[in-house]
Structures are given as C-alpha cells and as structure tokens.
Amino acid sequence: MNKEKLYSSKKLIKELIESLETKMPNSSIRTEMESDLKRVCKELDVLDEAIDYKKICDEIYDGIYISDGEGKTLYVNQSYSKITGLPANLVLNKYVSNLMEEGFFKNAITPDIIRTKKPINAMAEIRTGVKVLISGTPIFDEDGNVKKVVVINRDMSDLLEMQEKLVSTQNEIEHLRNLHISNNLIGKSEEIQSLIRMIHQVASLDVTVLITGETGTGKEVVSNEIYMNSNRKGKPFIKVNCAAIPSSLLEAELFGYEAGSFTGASSKGKVGMFELADKGTLLLDEIGEMPLELQSKLLRIIQEKEVIRVGGTKSIKFDVRILAATNCNLYDLVKKGKFREDLYYRLNVFPFSIPPLRDRTTDIEMLTKHYLDFYNSKYKKQVVLDHEVYDVFKVYTWPGNIRELRNIVERMVIVSEKNRNIQVGLAKKLLNIHTESIEKPNIELGLKEIVAKVEKETIEKALADYGSTRKAAAVLKISQSSVVKKAKKLGIQMSE
Numbered sequence: 001m002n003k004e005k006l007y008s009s010k011k012l013i014k015e016l017i018e019s020l021e022t023k024m025p026n027s028s029i030r031t032e033m034e035s036d037l038k039r040v041c042k043e044l045d046v047l048d049e050a051i052d053y054k055k056i057c058d059e060i061y062d063g064i065y066i067s068d069g070e071g072k073t074l075y076v077n078q079s080y081s082k083i084t085g086l087p088a089n090l091v092l093n094k095y096v097s098n099l100m101e102e103g104f105f106k107n108a109i110t111p112d113i114i115r116t117k118k119p120i121n122a123m124a125e126i127r128t129g130v131k132v133l134i135s136g137t138p139i140f141d142e143d144g145n146v147k148k149v150v151v152i153n154r155d156m157s158d159l160l161e162m163q164e165k166l167v168s169t170q171n172e173i174e175h176l177r178n179l180h181i182s183n184n185l186i187g188k189s190e191e192i193q194s195l196i197r198m199i200h201q202v203a204s205l206d207v208t209v210l211i212t213g214e215t216g217t218g219k220e221v222v223s224n225e226i227y228m229n230s231n232r233k234g235k236p237f238i239k240v241n242c243a244a245i246p247s248s249l250l251e252a253e254l255f256g257y258e259a260g261s262f263t264g265a266s267s268k269g270k271v272g273m274f275e276l277a278d279k280g281t282l283l284l285d286e287i288g289e290m291p292l293e294l295q296s297k298l299l300r301i302i303q304e305k306e307v308i309r310v311g312g313t314k315s316i317k318f319d320v321r322i323l324a325a326t327n328c329n330l331y332d333l334v335k336k337g338k339f340r341e342d343l344y345y346r347l348n349v350f351p352f353s354i355p356p357l358r359d360r361t362t363d364i365e366m367l368t369k370h371y372l373d374f375y376n377s378k379y380k381k382q383v384v385l386d387h388e389v390y391d392v393f394k395v396y397t398w399p400g401n402i403r404e405l406r407n408i409v410e411r412m413v414i415v416s417e418k419n420r421n422i423q424v425g426l427a428k429k430l431l432n433i434h435t436e437s438i439e440k441p442n443i444e445l446g447l448k449e450i451v452a453k454v455e456k457e458t459i460e461k462a463l464a465d466y467g468s469t470r471k472a473a474a475v476l477k478i479s480q481s482s483v484v485k486k487a488k489k490l491g492i493q494m495s496e
Helices: 003-023 028-059 078-084 096-101 110-116 157-179 190-202 219-228 247-255 292-304 330-335 341-347 361-379 387-395 401-415 424-430 447-466 469-476 480-490
Strands: 063-068 073-076 120-126 131-140 146-155 209-212 237-241 281-285 306-308 315-317 321-326 350-353
Touching (some): 063 078, 078 146, 110 120, 110 146, 190 219, 209 219, 219 237, 219 321, 292 306, 330 341, 387 424, 447 469, 447 480, 469 480
Parallel strands (some): 209 321, 209 350, 237 281, 281 321
Antiparallel strands (some): 063 146, 120 131, 131 146, 306 315
16 A cells, blocks of 8 residues: 555545544444544554655665564565565565575575574675675564564675775785885995995984985985984984075974064964974985074084074973985085084084986886886886887986986876887987987087087086086086086076
8 A cells, every 4th residue: 555545545534533423423333433443544554654664664775674483575675676686576475495495595594593583694695696794683572482583685795896996905005015116225236235234334323424415316215214224213203304494484493483482483382393303313404505504503403402492591402313415515515614514524424425326327227117117006007118218228317316217217107008118219308318419420510519519418408407507517527617618618598
C-alpha cells in the first residue's frame, strides 16, 4: 500500500465514524463499530510509520537485509540491490541457507547468528563478484528467541580500490623519497668522495664550519649532510639567508626584538633565530652579504654564546652550532675591508670548499641519470637521453653548476613526450649552445676572428647569467678589469 491509498483509507474511516455518530447517536452497535474503525485507523497509522521507515531505509547508503528467526528473507532496501546487483525479488521470501546453496552469495552470517544468538562481522562475496563487509545483529522476542536478524552490507569495492591507490601512492612516495635530491651528495669523483669523508669526519664534532663554493654547487646540501650526521640531529635546524633579508631587518631577525622596540615592531616582540636554534644548528647562508656593521655584533654573539634582543637589556644564553655558507671569496673581502678579519677566522674553523661541476665532470653522467629518474617519476614519463647528450654535458662549463644541471634535466623531461628519446639538438638548444660556433668554425674566418667570436659569446653568456662583471670574472677565472676591457673591445653592452 502506498501513501496515497493509505491516506484515502484513513480519510474514509473518519468519514464513516462521523456518519455513524449522526445516524446512530445512541446505538450500542454504533459504539462497537466505531471502536473497530478506530482500531483499524491505529493500525493504518502503524502502517504509515512503517512506510516512512521503509523510505528512510531506502535512503541509507548501506544495504539492509532482514530475515525472520528461521532465516527467511523478509526485506532488503534499495541500497542492498545497488551494492550486490541482486534484485529484491530474487531473495525475498527465500531462506538464506537455500540462497547460499544456489550460489547467490558466500559466507552468509544469518544462519550462524540464529544458531549462536550473537552479533557477527565478516566479509562476504556476492555472485556478481562484489565483496561486502557484513555486520549482523539478532533481534529477540520476549522469550529470548531470535525473531529477526538484521544484516548491514557495506560495499568494499571502493574501499579496496582506495586501499590499492593508497599502497600505490605510498610506493611512489617511497620511490621519490629514495630519489630525493636535497639530502644526498651524489658522485664518484675523488673531489666529491673527499668531501663526503670530510663531512663524516667533522659532523659529530661541535665545531663551526664554513662552506664555500660557486652558486648552485650544493652548499645547502652539504650543510644538510653535516646536520643529519651530527649529534644535534632531530634538534632545531634554522636556515637564514643573509642576502634575502633587508639589512635594516636582519639584526631583528637574527637576534630578535622586544615589544615596541621600533616602528612596526610586534606588540609581543619576536624570538630571534639564535634563540629558535637553541640546542640545534643555525645555518647562516650567504654570510658574505652581511652588512659590515652587523658583523661585529655577530662575532660577539658567537664568542659569548648569548644574545641581547633589539631594544632589550637582558642577555639570553643559547647553545647553537654555527654553519656558514657563501659563494664569495671571504678572504678577498677581508683584504678589501668588506668583511671583518676576526669574524672570518672565527667562522673558518673547519672550511669546506665545494668544487664546481666543471671540475668533476666524471660525476655529470651519474647526476644527470639521477635527476632524470627523479623527474621521470615526478611527471610520470619514461624519457631517455641519447648518449651524445652526456658528451655535450661533459664539455659544457655549467656556470650554474648542479642547480643548472637539475633545471635543464627537468625542462627536457617537461617539454618531451612521454616515451621520447632526447637528442643532442634539444640539449644544445636548452643550454643556448650555438652549434655552428662550436662544431664547425666558419672557414672564412681566421683563427683570431674565431677566438674573438667564441670569447665574445662566452663573456656575453657569463654576464647574462650572473648580472655583474665581478661575478662573471670569478666564473671565467680572470680579473674584473679584464672582463671590462674585453667587453669594450668586443662591443659587448654592459648594464654596469
């Protein structure tokens, strides 16, 4: 019976009761008939609620399977049919034991619940191949006998698929973690192996370390390796880029400040980097860019192992290991009066000099393959490099060192099709190498003209990559004045 018929029946009964009251006001028969009609009306109310409950059950995501105390199927909701693929008419009024014999499902729990009178949870497989998690509960009558069994069916297909994806994702994350490029020094050259031996030699010793090397050589990687192999591993590791913070704010960032110590200061004050790094390690990156007036304060703080916040008067003790890194020649800066000599010697307790990539060409192929594996995994590709690409990489000067190599490999993977072999032409294009000027010199030019052309292109690229004659000179290993003179002679436009 649907809602409309039920409503019509209840309405008709109420009209009959009103009619009896009018036509038979004082009749005992009317009273008896009225009592019967009201009882029917109450039963219809119960049926009305049952219809509501059925609608509610049909809206539930999980499947509901109800049987009587003998295991005969009384009711299944719509979700049960959606999950299992079994229409209601195939199971209604049939015994669960018979349905199992007919192969509709395996491992049904209703017979065991009737036998044990206890709730049971299990996994079941439907004839359609669907796997479901089933939870059954017995419903008892007044005498303690099982009168109903309610079984909830939950579709496991989505969960199993999610589990497979989770396992796949975890495997991929583990693969990426194994390939991760920020925490490991990669190379078989004597230069890099010597560096690794030095790291393990000094990592556990609580001494100050100065790491020098050109931009992109991996100074931060070396600092990470020192920290990870030190006794302070697991304690704070704070990194400060001295070149990235305006000089007016660097002191407050390093040493902290008290509330209201300057315009714009936080009303709560701020803890400095030295305090944050207490019991741990502090990396002062690009230390060569630190303002001269701040260097004297840094020296005192390193020596005394205590800091006074900006605007404060109280000394705050700390226990921090100092690592410093720079791409500048600090000794040259000392001679020019741009870096304090006493601070230089205080930092240079154990120096690390990281060789540029052009000085360890035997590592280039290993590094390239490492980054290729990493970015193939990251972008879900299977890009392969032709052998000639490695030959080009080995003769290229790599002014940006490992950072440039990493970026070039990533770009090659990004611009390539999924299973493409990358040829030497693309590598030269990305490196801005002009084939005609390297492979086949113009025979119409004399040796001086050829040398001048290559020299001009080299200086132009160094200036474009580094932005100043000083940095270009350092890369080209000539004096700054030589760069300026040659640029003017060769007609190179300079912004300086």
